Amino acid sequence: MTDLNHFAPSGRTTFKRKPQRGTYDRDAIYAILDEAFLCHVGFVREKAPFVIPMAYARIGDMLYLHGSHASRLADEARTCQEICVTVTLLDGLVLARSALHHSMNYRSVMIVGPCSLVKENEEKLLAMGALVEHILPGRTADCRPPDDSEIRRTAIISLPIHEASAKIRSGPPEDAEEDLALPFWAGVVPLAFVPGMPVPDNPDGNMPERSALYIRKLKERSKVR
Amino acid sequence: MTDLNHFAPSGRTTFKRKPQRGTYDRDAIYAILDEAFLCHVGFVREKAPFVIPMAYARIGDMLYLHGSHASRLADEARTCQEICVTVTLLDGLVLARSALHHSMNYRSVMIVGPCSLVKENEEKLLAMGALVEHILPGRTADCRPPDDSEIRRTAIISLPIHEASAKIRSGPPEDAEEDLALPFWAGVVPLAFVPGMPVPDNPDGNMPERSALYIRKLKERSKVR
Ligand SMILES: Cc1cc2nc3c(=O)[nH]c(=O)nc-3n(C[C@H](O)[C@H](O)[C@H](O)COP(=O)(O)OP(=O)(O)OC[C@H]3O[C@@H](n4cnc5c(N)ncnc54)[C@H](O)[C@@H]3O)c2cc1C
Ligand SMILES: Cc1cc2nc3c(=O)[nH]c(=O)nc-3n(C[C@H](O)[C@H](O)[C@H](O)COP(=O)(O)OP(=O)(O)OC[C@H]3O[C@@H](n4cnc5c(N)ncnc54)[C@H](O)[C@@H]3O)c2cc1C
Ligand code: HEM
Ligand code: HEM
Numbered sequence: 324m325t326d327l328n329h330f331a332p333s334g335r336t337t338f339k340r341k342p343q344r345g346t347y348d349r350d351a352i353y354a355i356l357d358e359a360f361l362c363h364v365g366f367v368r369e370k371a372p373f374v375i376p377m378a379y380a381r382i383g384d385m386l387y388l389h390g391s392h393a394s395r396l397a398d399e400a401r402t403c404q405e406i407c408v409t410v411t412l413l414d415g416l417v418l419a420r421s422a423l424h425h426s427m428n429y430r431s432v433m434i435v436g437p438c439s440l441v442k443e444n445e446e447k448l449l450a451m452g453a454l455v456e457h458i459l460p461g462r463t464a465d466c467r468p469p470d471d472s473e474i475r476r477t478a479i480i481s482l483p484i485h486e487a488s489a490k491i492r493s494g495p496p497e498d499a500e501e502d503l504a505l506p507f508w509a510g511v512v513p514l515a516f517v518p519g520m521p522v523p524d525n526p527d528g529n530m531p532e533r534s535a536l537y538i539r540k541l542k543e544r545s546k547v548r
Numbered sequence: 549m550t551d552l553n554h555f556a557p558s559g560r561t562t563f564k565r566k567p568q569r570g571t572y573d574r575d576a577i578y579a580i581l582d583e584a585f586l587c588h589v590g591f592v593r594e595k596a597p598f599v600i601p602m603a604y605a606r607i608g609d610m611l612y613l614h615g616s617h618a619s620r621l622a623d624e625a626r627t628c629q630e631i632c633v634t635v636t637l638l639d640g641l642v643l644a645r646s647a648l649h650h651s652m653n654y655r656s657v658m659i660v661g662p663c664s665l666v667k668e669n670e671e672k673l674l675a676m677g678a679l680v681e682h683i684l685p686g687r688t689a690d691c692r693p694p695d696d697s698e699i700r701r702t703a704i705i706s707l708p709i710h711e712a713s714a715k716i717r718s719g720p721p722e723d724a725e726e727d728l729a730l731p732f733w734a735g736v737v738p739l740a741f742v743p744g745m746p747v748p749d750n751p752d753g754n755m756p757e758r759s760a761l762y763i764r765k766l767k768e769r770s771k772v773r
Binding site: 335339340361363364365366367368369370371372373374375376378390391393394395405406407408409411413415416418419420421422423425427429431433435451455458459462463465466467468469473477495496502505507508509510511512513514515516517518519520521522523524525529530531534538541 | 560564565586588589590591592593594595596597598599600601603615616618619620630631632633634636638641643644645646647648650652654656658660676680683684687688690691692693694698702720721727730732733734735736737738739740741742743744745746747748749750754755756759763766
C-alpha cells in the first residue's frame, strides 16, 4: 500500500472499527474532497479539543483553509501544530428491522498532520481562487478579485494531504438473518444537499447566464442518489 | 448572562471572531440541536486532535452519542476526557461582488466538556430510543427494540450541555459600499438537506402508512429555506 495510488496508513490512520468500509485509495479520497466543500477542523488548545466548521479547497496534494489572522486556527498554523480535517458526505439513512442495525450511508475523509501558514502572496491568491472555484465553478471571473490588502489580511492555512483515509458505507440495511421476517419496513432513505431558488441582492434581480451556470453545476454535484 | 435561558460563557466559549453572530441562548442552541442529527466529535490522542462524524440525540441538558466499546471515543469516555461536539447546519451560499465577502449562511453549535460512559441499562435504553426517535420520529414503534445483549455491547457516551455556544449567519452578502455598483450578480443560494425516494429492502416494497409518516417529518424538518 505504499504505491502512488494509495496513502500509506500510519499508526493513527489505521482503521480499527469496520475496516471493511475503509480505504486509502487516492482517487476515492480526492473524489470525496472534490464533491464536498465544508469540513470540520479539529485542533487542541490547553489540552482540550475544538472542532470548527470551515470551507476548504484542494490543489494537488494540498488542502487549503482560510480565515482571520486572529483566529485560533491561524495561531495553530503559525507554530505548525497538528490538526485533523474531516469531510463528511451523508448519503442516506439506513432503516433496519432492528434498532441496532439502523445506520447511515456516507462517504467521509479524515486528514491529520501539521498545518502551516502560507506566506507567499502568489500561493495565497491561488488558494483563494481555488476556494471560490471549488464551491462555485466559474465565479472567479464574476466577482472582484482580492486586492493586496485583502490578500495580506486573510490567513491561508495549508495542510499536506499525506496521512489520509476514507470510510464509505452504501447499500441496504444489514439485519441479522433471524430478524428478516419481522413485519417492519426496511430500506434506505437517500439524503442530499440541494440548492434552492437563488435570492438576488441586486435591485433588478436579473441573473446573468454565467451565474445560472455555476448554480447549475452546484445542483449537478449535489444530486439525490 | 447567568440566567436559566442562557449558558454562561466560559473562557473557552467566549466568542472572539464575529461575536455579533454568536449567542448563548438556550432555545436557539436547542433548536439547532433538535433540527440536525449529525455532529463532529473532537478528541485528543497523544496530543493530536481527531474529528469523527457521529449521530447524536439530546434528552434535556444531556447529549448522547453511541458506538462500539472498542471505539476511541468510548476510551475517552471511560476516563472522562474532554471532547468537543460541533453541529453544523449549512443554510446557503452567500455570493458577494467581491471574492472576499463571499460567505455562507449557517447555524452551528459547539459544546465542550468532559464526557462519560453511561452505565445503567435504563439510561442506555432511553438514549437509544432518543437516538432513533430524534432521527426518525415514530420509528421506535416500528422496529425491534435492542435486547439485553445489544444494550450491553453498545457504548453510550454522554456529554452534559453546559459549556455551549451557537453561531448564526443569515441574510444577504455584506459587500463594501464602493463595490455595490460592480456589474456582478450577488445574492444567496439557499441549500438544504433533503430526503429522496425511499429504496425498500423488503421484497414486496410496500411502505406502511406510519413509515411514510416519519419520512414526511424528515422532509418537513429539512425544507429548503
Ligand atoms: C455520517 C456518519 C455517521 C456516523 N455515525 C456514527 C455513530 O453514530 N456512532 C459510531 O460509533 N460511529 C459513527 N460513524 C463512524 C465514525 O465516524 C467512526 O468511524 C467510528 O466511530 C470509529 O471511530 P474510531 O475513532 O474508534 O475509529 P478507528 O477505526 O480507531 O479510527 C482509526 C483511523 O481510521 C480512520 N477513520 C476512522 N473513522 C473514519 C471516518 N469516518 N472517515 C475517514 N477515516 C476514518 C482515521 O484515519 C482514524 O484515525 C459515523 C460515520 C459517518 C461518516
Ligand atoms: C458552515 C460554516 C462555514 C464556515 N467557514 C469558515 C471559513 O471558511 N473560514 C473561517 O475563518 N471561519 C469559517 N466559519 C466560522 C468558524 O466556524 C469560526 O467561527 C471562526 O473561524 C472563528 O474560529 P475561532 O476558533 O478563531 O473562534 P473564536 O471566536 O476564538 O471561538 C471562541 C469560542 O466561540 C464559540 N464559537 C466559535 N465558532 C463557533 C461556531 N462556528 N459555532 C458555535 N460556536 C462557535 C466557541 O465556544 C469557541 O470556543 C464557518 C462557520 C460555519 C458554521
Ligand atoms: C436511527 C438510529 C441509529 C443510527 C442512524 C445509527 C448509525 C450508526 C452509524 C452510522 C454507525 C457507524 C457504522 C460505521 O462505522 O460504518 C453506528 C455504529 C454503531 N451503532 Fe448505531 N445507529 C443507530 C441506532 C443504534 C442503536 C439503537 C444501537 C444499539 C442498540 C446501535 C449500535 C451501534 C453500535 C454498537 C455501533 C458500533 C459498530 C462498530 O464500530 O463496530 N445503533 N451507528
Ligand atoms: C466562495 C468563497 C468563500 C466562502 C464560501 C467563504 C466563507 C467564509 C465564511 C463562512 C467565513 C466565516 C464568517 C463567520 O465567522 O461568520 C469566512 C471568513 C473569512 N473569509 Fe471567507 N469565504 C470565501 C472566500 C474568501 C476570500 C476569497 C477571502 C479573501 C480574499 C476571504 C476572507 C475571509 C476572512 C478574512 C475571514 C475571517 C473573518 C473574521 O473572522 O473576521 N474569504 N469566509
